[in-house]
Amino acid sequence: MTLHRPLLLAGLLLASLSAMAQYQWIDKDGRRVFSDRAPPADVPAKNILSQPRGGAASAAAPAAAESAAPAASAAVTAAKAPAPGVDKALEDKKKxxxxxxxxxxxxxxxxxxxxxxxxxxxxxxxxxxxxxxxxxxxxxxxxxxxxxxxxxxxxxxxxxxxxxxxxxx
Known part of the structure; x- marks a missing residue:
């Protein structure tokens, strides 16, 4: 019985860690906003103060991904596409x-x-x-x-x- 209580307490603490995942940003009126959801897409990356899992303030991709999924998928597709210079260089080498x-x-x-x-x-x-x-x-x-x-x-x-x-x- 004595072993069950510490395990139960540890489980509750681990469950509460997910509640600490919060975003913090400054909205267009200059107020600080705290939320468990990503900021809207119209919030500039410089106004995002913190993100869950220690994300940097400059990473606006998660915010755009939740609020504008089509735009994010287009950005991911564009990122996967090879750069035009690389293709030309590869073609030149082949030739x-x-x-x-x-x-x-x-x-x-x-x-x-x-x-x-x-x-x-x-x-x-x-x-x-x-x-x-x-x-x-x-x-x-x-x-x-x-x-x-x-x-x-x-x-x-x-x-x-x-x-x-x-x-x-």
């Missing part, structure tokens, strides 16, 4: 990234075209040498020089023709 990617792809394609043209030129030179009929030699895996016979020459000519077909389009 720059896309332009950089396009330039990189163009450079890669140009390198591939140049490599293909070089391969074509070399293959055509090798074909001209093979078609000339003069003796050709190459170095084998052991580092020795060996002269190409007719079958090796035909295989090399076939390989060079495939390179020309692939690179010289």
């Amino acid at each position: 720059q990234a896309e332009a950089a990617e396009a330039a990189k792809q163009k450079a890669d394609e140009a390198r591939q075209v140049a490599a293909r043209a070089d391969n074509c030129k070399r293959a055509q030179g090798a074909k001209a040498t093979l078609d000339s009929g003069m003796r050709m030699a190459r170095v084998n895996a052991q580092g020795e020089r060996e002269v190409l016979d007719d079958t090796q020459r035909a295989a090399e000519l076939k390989r060079v023709n495939e390179i020309i077909a692939a690179s010289c389009r």
Whole structure:
């Protein structure tokens, strides 16, 4: 029984704390007004002296929220909307990234075209040498020089023709 009384007293004290939540402001006639409701929307923020939960006098958003709900919801929507400068900057960054990617792809394609043209030129030179009929030699895996016979020459000519077909389009 002795434990129940302090708990009951603590519960009553906690319930009474919500009654202490009051607004205090100066109305248009210069009188101090105390209320448990937010001041009307026509009261400037500088005239609000105190709010519940230690709110500062400059916070007029709760007062406007209770008395003018549509205006407050419009303000919240406007606050959630991104700033115009941020969107423009983001769009500019996206455009720059896309332009950089396009330039990189163009450079890669140009390198591939140049490599293909070089391969074509070399293959055509090798074909001209093979078609000339003069003796050709190459170095084998052991580092020795060996002269190409007719079958090796035909295989090399076939390989060079495939390179020309692939690179010289």
